[in-house]
Amino acid sequence: MAAPRKYDVVVIGGGIGGYPTAIRLSQRGLKVALVEERYLGGECTNYGCVPSKAIYRLAESFRSLRGFVDQVPQLRWRDVRRWIESVVERLRDGIGYLLDLYGADLYQDKAVVAGDRVRLAKSGVEIEAREVVIATGTDPRPLPGVGFDGQYVVSNRELFYLDEPPGRLLIVGGGVIGVEIAYSFSEIGTEVVVVEALDRILPMYDRDVSRTVARFLRGREVKLFTSTTVTRVERRGREVEVTLSSGDRLSVDRVLVAIGRVPRSREALLGVDGVKLDRHGYIAVGDGCRAAPGIRAVGDVAGPPLLAHKALIEGLVAAESIAQGRDLPRPDPHAIPTAVFTGLEVAIVGYSEEELRRLGVKYRRYRLPIGVISAALIKGGEEGFVKLLVEEGGRRVLGIHIVAPNASEVVSAMLPLYLGMLSLDEASRSPYPHLTVSEAVREAAELVLGEPIHVFVKR
Numbered sequence: 001m002a003a004p005r006k007y008d009v010v011v012i013g014g015g016i017g018g019y020p021t022a023i024r025l026s027q028r029g030l031k032v033a034l035v036e037e038r039y040l041g042g043e044c045t046n047y048g049c050v051p052s053k054a055i056y057r058l059a060e061s062f063r064s065l066r067g068f069v070d071q072v073p074q075l076r077w078r079d080v081r082r083w084i085e086s087v088v089e090r091l092r093d094g095i096g097y098l099l100d101l102y103g104a105d106l107y108q109d110k111a112v113v114a115g116d117r118v119r120l121a122k123s124g125v126e127i128e129a130r131e132v133v134i135a136t137g138t139d140p141r142p143l144p145g146v147g148f149d150g151q152y153v154v155s156n157r158e159l160f161y162l163d164e165p166p167g168r169l170l171i172v173g174g175g176v177i178g179v180e181i182a183y184s185f186s187e188i189g190t191e192v193v194v195v196e197a198l199d200r201i202l203p204m205y206d207r208d209v210s211r212t213v214a215r216f217l218r219g220r221e222v223k224l225f226t227s228t229t230v231t232r233v234e235r236r237g238r239e240v241e242v243t244l245s246s247g248d249r250l251s252v253d254r255v256l257v258a259i260g261r262v263p264r265s266r267e268a269l270l271g272v273d274g275v276k277l278d279r280h281g282y283i284a285v286g287d288g289c290r291a292a293p294g295i296r297a298v299g300d301v302a303g304p305p306l307l308a309h310k311a312l313i314e315g316l317v318a319a320e321s322i323a324q325g326r327d328l329p330r331p332d333p334h335a336i337p338t339a340v341f342t343g344l345e346v347a348i349v350g351y352s353e354e355e356l357r358r359l360g361v362k363y364r365r366y367r368l369p370i371g372v373i374s375a376a377l378i379k380g381g382e383e384g385f386v387k388l389l390v391e392e393g394g395r396r397v398l399g400i401h402i403v404a405p406n407a408s409e410v411v412s413a414m415l416p417l418y419l420g421m422l423s424l425d426e427a428s429r430s431p432y433p434h435l436t437v438s439e440a441v442r443e444a445a446e447l448v449l450g451e452p453i454h455v456f457v458k459r
Contacts, residue, residue: 003127007033009322010118011133012111012268017040017299017311018135019095024319026102033127035111035120040095041088043137043300044308050091051084051160052180053318056341059187063343063380066187075188077165084160113272113295128176131322134283134297135315136268138306143172146233146257149313152240153233153255156181166190166254170242174201176340179213180181181256183342186220193223195242200226205401206352208387210366212403216344216383263301278303288327289318289408296321310336337415339408342355344384347411348397350418353389362392363399368444370404372454375435379405386444388417395424395448406437413438417445424448 009023014036036374039046058080062072099106109120113134118127140155142148150158156177158263169185171178174196186192194201194217200210201217201224214224225244232243233255242250251429263281274292276284283304289296296318299311313331321328339344356363366389371382387397402410413432416422427445432438446452 002125004128004352005033006118007031007105007127007129009033009131009133010035010111010127010129011135011136012113013042013135013299013301014040014095014106014119015135015137015299015311016044016308017134017137017301018042019099019315020312021133021135021298021319022104023098023102024316025322026104028319028323030323032104033129034099035107035108035109035118037108037110039092040099040106041092042135044311045091045095046088047155047157047160048177049308050088052177052184053124053341054084054087055080055101055160055184055188056180059184060343062187070120072189074269075165077163081161086368111268113269115272116294130294132295133289133315133322134265134268134291134301134319135299135311136301137265138263138300140257141260141262143230143233143259149235152235152253153257155257157418159254159256162254166252167231168252169193169238169254169256170195170250170252171258172254173200173260174224174226175204175258175260176202176338177258178256179217180341181258182217182222183220183263186217186222187343193225193252195225195230195244197229198226202346205338205346205348206264206354208386209346209348209384209401209403212344212383212385213340213344213346216342220343259386261300261306263303265297265301268301283303285330286327287329289314289330290321290327305333305338307336307338329390335415335419337411339411341408343405344403345405345407347402347407347414348400349411349415350397351389352401353401356389356398361398363389364392365389366444366448368447368455370437370439370440370450372443373404373436373437373440375406375439376404378435379437381405381437386440386445390448390449396420397424402440404437404440410438410440412443414444415440 008030009032011018011034020031025032109122114118167190170193174194182192182194202210229245234241239251283291283297285291285302289298291297298314298318300306337349368386370376370384384404387401400414424445
């Protein structure tokens, strides 16, 4: 047997958590191996963020035209699919190019941590390293008793690469993936039904957010079933018949299951002492993203929030901790913005009202109707709002909730308010460009200070 190959660090997983880790470690002068079983870029680049936002761009174009043209154009789906594939391939190749430039060795293989070594399943290569960073991500959670067939009952991994878009799509799960796909596909001409087991879509977010997005989606002719489960799924020729707990039976072309994720943790660990998994199978980590001596975990496999930008930052924290020889603090989950791309977008940072009440924190609530912002009105977002939760008796911003066009961008301008890097007074005096939705930052700050220009406040 060949002698093991020696590195300072092995990174397992080449997604948005893994490849930045490898690059940063290489920048710090360490010898790094990155092992990726499937595709560089991971879930985000290949199956999630990138293809879904490509479709979202088209959906937004269609929504802009609707109401102003006699007939909305039909998509040439084969061209759309080729375009998505070309974007994904370009990004994937770019990651490989950067790894090569920085001198990180790439192994296309399946890695298993076995004792003090990393074993590559296909090639049989063994690697010794003083640190291992696990960034293996998650897999889509199947519907119990049904599973995925890759053609009629699908996950996000298959949906964007189908030969043709479904005419009728039933989505199981009203979380982020479910509502994003519901919006985008409804705008390009698909009849969409969303089935959510809990009493509202986006149940993890503020109730004001859930209600507003539900109303918006219904206005796009998306049919929502809440407090409802799927009891039966049957293939009937080229259709799928779905029976709901409500008694409804629906015939659709495809069923998308978006009910959560399963961490890819156990398959990467074999006989490793000290690594603990929580009840969902996520790897428990502390500062420095350390799971055990010599083992770190970053990104989705290390637990919620399952967000690409959280994975990237954790990867950098792990890399700098290794390079500096001291464990740096992990990012505060509440300081990591969430963005939901649903036309009337959602962006959140900080605490919700429910969380603050549960913690016994007293706060004041300020709600700015987004329709007072000219850019939001032009973009069809008059139903939305910006809500700031501010500590009672002070000016510390505890939570920011945005439902508006371009909320995914506006939250970056508002993030400094939550982080304490920008005061409400400073925001109220800042010249945010006109006409942009980001003007809501100044307007919301003025509202908290009691001197809004575009909202009447009775004195």
